[in-house]
Amino acid sequence: MKQIIVPGEVVSQSQARMDNAYVENGKTYSKVMGLYDEEHKSVIPLEGPWKPRIDDAVIGIVSEEKNKVYEVDLGFFGRTLLIVGKFDRESYKVGDIIEATIKDIEDRKTIILTRARPLEGGTVLAVKPAKVARVIGKANTMVKQISEAAKTYIIVGMNGMIWMRGGNIALATEAIRKIEAEAHISGLTERIRLMLEQNKGS
Amino acid sequence: MEAIDVVKTNYVKELLAKKAREDMRQFMDFRKIGIVTGLMHNAEGSAQVDLGNTRVLCGVKLIVEEPMKDTPNQGNMMVAAELLPLASADYETGPPSPEAIELARVVDRGIRAANSIDLKSLFIEEGKVWSVFIDLYVLNYDGNLFDACTLAAMAALMTTKVPKVEDGEANREDRTQPLKLDSIVTSTTFGKVGGSILLDLDRNEENASDGRITIAIDDANIRAMQKGLRGGFTKDEVEMLLDIAFQKRAELKRALDQAAR
Amino acid sequence: MGSSENKPELVINGKRTDGRDFDEMRPFSIKANVLKNADGSCYVEWGNNRILAAVYGPKEVMPRHMMEPDRAIIKCRYAMAPFSSLSDHGRTGPNRRAIEISKVIKEVFENVVVLREYPASEIDIFIEVLQGDGGTRAAGITAAAVALANAGIQMRDLPYAISVGRIGEHIAIDFNMIEDNYSDSDMPMAIAPRNGEILLLQMDGGLDRAQVSKALQMAIDAGKVISKAQSDALREVYGNAAGV
Numbered sequence: 001m002k003q004i005i006v007p008g009e010v011v012s013q014s015q016a017r018m019d020n021a022y023v024e025n026g027k028t029y030s031k032v033m034g035l036y037d038e039e040h041k042s043v044i045p046l047e048g049p050w051k052p053r054i055d056d057a058v059i060g061i062v063s064e065e066k067n068k069v070y071e072v073d074l075g076f077f078g079r080t081l082l083i084v085g086k087f088d089r090e091s092y093k094v095g096d097i098i099e100a101t102i103k104d105i106e107d108r109k110t111i112i113l114t115r116a117r118p119l120e121g122g123t124v125l126a127v128k129p130a131k132v133a134r135v136i137g138k139a140n141t142m143v144k145q146i147s148e149a150a151k152t153y154i155i156v157g158m159n160g161m162i163w164m165r166g167g168n169i170a171l172a173t174e175a176i177r178k179i180e181a182e183a184h185i186s187g188l189t190e191r192i193r194l195m196l197e198q199n200k201g202s
Numbered sequence: 203m204e205a206i207d208v209v210k211t212n213y214v215k216e217l218l219a220k221k222a223r224e225d226m227r228q229f230m231d232f233r234k235i236g237i238v239t240g241l242m243h244n245a246e247g248s249a250q251v252d253l254g255n256t257r258v259l260c261g262v263k264l265i266v267e268e269p270m271k272d273t274p275n276q277g278n279m280m281v282a283a284e285l286l287p288l289a290s291a292d293y294e295t296g297p298p299s300p301e302a303i304e305l306a307r308v309v310d311r312g313i314r315a316a317n318s319i320d321l322k323s324l325f326i327e328e329g330k331v332w333s334v335f336i337d338l339y340v341l342n343y344d345g346n347l348f349d350a351c352t353l354a355a356m357a358a359l360m361t362t363k364v365p366k367v368e369d370g371e372a373n374r375e376d377r378t379q380p381l382k383l384d385s386i387v388t389s390t391t392f393g394k395v396g397g398s399i400l401l402d403l404d405r406n407e408e409n410a411s412d413g414r415i416t417i418a419i420d421d422a423n424i425r426a427m428q429k430g431l432r433g434g435f436t437k438d439e440v441e442m443l444l445d446i447a448f449q450k451r452a453e454l455k456r457a458l459d460q461a462a463r
Numbered sequence: 464m465g466s467s468e469n470k471p472e473l474v475i476n477g478k479r480t481d482g483r484d485f486d487e488m489r490p491f492s493i494k495a496n497v498l499k500n501a502d503g504s505c506y507v508e509w510g511n512n513r514i515l516a517a518v519y520g521p522k523e524v525m526p527r528h529m530m531e532p533d534r535a536i537i538k539c540r541y542a543m544a545p546f547s548s549l550s551d552h553g554r555t556g557p558n559r560r561a562i563e564i565s566k567v568i569k570e571v572f573e574n575v576v577v578l579r580e581y582p583a584s585e586i587d588i589f590i591e592v593l594q595g596d597g598g599t600r601a602a603g604i605t606a607a608a609v610a611l612a613n614a615g616i617q618m619r620d621l622p623y624a625i626s627v628g629r630i631g632e633h634i635a636i637d638f639n640m641i642e643d644n645y646s647d648s649d650m651p652m653a654i655a656p657r658n659g660e661i662l663l664l665q666m667d668g669g670l671d672r673a674q675v676s677k678a679l680q681m682a683i684d685a686g687k688v689i690s691k692a693q694s695d696a697l698r699e700v701y702g703n704a705a706g707v
Contacts, residue, residue, distance in 0.1 A: 123213035
């Protein structure tokens with residue numbers, strides 16, 4: 001059973017160590033708008049900015065270039081840099097969409113990317129980072145389902161940017177927006193399946 | 203422009219090459235129009251307009267003032283627009299930007315040129331007239347503020363009540379007299395993206411566009427036009443857009459009439 | 464406090480001008496997540512007040528020299544719409560009063576937001592008073608707290624605010640515009656409900672020692688109802704549904 005909680009709300013009458021919560025005077029309080037998972041004793045944010053982690057696969061857009069050091073927009077408040085090494089021949093221009101992996105995070109505010117590759121054409125949809133896990137689904141089931149129904153090539157970045165190319169992008173977008181809005185309500189996979197089925201013809 | 207806007211701009215252009223828009227609209231379609239009036243009771247008139255995801259609130263205040271020297275027998279009207287910082291990450295706090303000033307002046311011109319407000323009816327007594335302040339508050343920006351603002355201003359004016367005057371002062375407890383309007387102005391704004399001309403551009407389309415034209419009309423006449431941005435329009439294009447402006451009037455007027463009822 | 468000349472009667476047959484008891488708040492409603500572009504937003508109707516709050520961030524600090532390497536900075540704009548008042552037409556943008564209010568509101572949220580969670584960033588809070596009828600800063604703070612939570616910003620608590628004060632010999636809560644103008648003392652407060660800390664306190668007019676105590680307690684007692692409405696509004700965004 002999961003329960004919706006607001007910042008400052010008590011999640012445990014005793015001291016409990018968990019993310020997105022804090023302890024004061026022997027009690028544990030939520031720091032976020034989120035769900036409290038009684039079973040796993042964890043606080044899951046329902047909203048909020050993305051927290052980058054090393055090895056996260058992200059989608060970004062090149063926003064600046066200086067001597068083969070590229071600034072990349074990941075929708076993150078800090079800086080994101082892609083330093084192209086000697087052996088990479090790749091060069092980018094502003095507005096290029098890339099897929100990359102986080103190599104390092106300095107002082108929690110500068111992200112260093114590696115293993116970048118350009119994504120040709122298509123568009124980018126930004127979703128709330130807190131909903132990314134639901135868009136992907138368990139073992140990629142959700143994104144696969146959308147991709148097949150819309151015949152769209154989709155790559156989901158952990159930062160909330162989603163790249164899409166080909167097929168019925170409008171339908172894929174609608175499905176993803178629906179997930180974003182209803183991520184916390186059970187039976188999501190089935191609802192999305194029905195929605196995709198109904199719209200397949202259009 | 204943010205890096206993501208470069209992507210969105212390219213995508214808009216890519217779709218237009220295939221004669222498509224991101225939300226599957228036809229080129230000359232408006233987005234869904236929603237109008238609610240009478241939300242703000244302190245104002246003499248108010249309306250909130252949703253044009254797709256663009257949201258504008260208009261408040262109308264009537265204040266007893268001295269008339270202008272050259273028009274001693276009629277009231278005044280003023281339009282101001284604010285691109286509030288809460289409406290978009292791109293908007294900043296500070297004095298009105300040139301964009302906000304242009305927006306307000308274009309809306310003002312349409313209403314003024316159509317003699318929409320009967321300014322003579324706003325004469326109170328020697329040296330006293332009503333001034334009509336029309337304030338446009340942009341709450342959420344997703345393109346085409348011109349048409350959204352004109353809709354909001356008209357809907358607010360259509361539901362504005364003039365306070366009773368007692369001993370030369372406004373009695374705002376008694377606001378039953380509707381503001382006298384002689385005509386309803388509608389505004390239709392087109393944008394040029396590459397070779398395509400679209401109606402009612404959203405934010406991504408506006409970022410991709412290089413020419414804009416706003417046409418404000420009443421039942422029979424064109425009352426104001428404003429071309430904006432770098433790109434130009436041919437005479438034929440303008441003629442075509444004028445025809446479309448008149449075709450679209452029924453839809454806009456219906457939305458206004460429903461909201462003002 | 465208004466001039467004593469032409470002062471209207473604020474108490475009629477033991478009730479206030481709008482028929483309320485002295486410890487009775489106006490009816491209010493809170494709705495979260497009302498704007499599409501903002502990261503978080505909230506609309507509050509409090510009596511005749513109509514207030515919109517929105518939050519953007521964490522985002523890049525502008526201008527850059529304001530950046531704090533180890534924490535977020537908060538910027539706050541409180542402003543009244545030119546059409547927000549019944550009798551006047553105001554100027555657009557913040558005046559001196561609004562600038563002061565913006566500052567004290569910013570300080571409220573610097574207390575509860577976990578600033579160190581967002582190093583070298585900026586969080587913007589916008590409060591637009593669309594219609595004002597007394598107590599706009601309090602309603603604005605109540606709305607901004609909800610907007611911050613709706614944006615997913617980490618906070619130790621969800622503050623609320625309310626104004627208390629004195630009408631003649633009566634300590635009263637939640638002044639409307641007429642009471643705001645003519646009461647004997649007005650004391651807007653913001654409170655962190657979890658630990659009862661007062662995060663904003665302003666006061667003018669006159670109160671004796673006992674009256675201050677009574678007024679403070681009245682503001683604290685009001686917290687239960689306001690806090691519940693705030694969290695209900697936040698839960699309502701998710702249709703109150705729980706369980707995934």
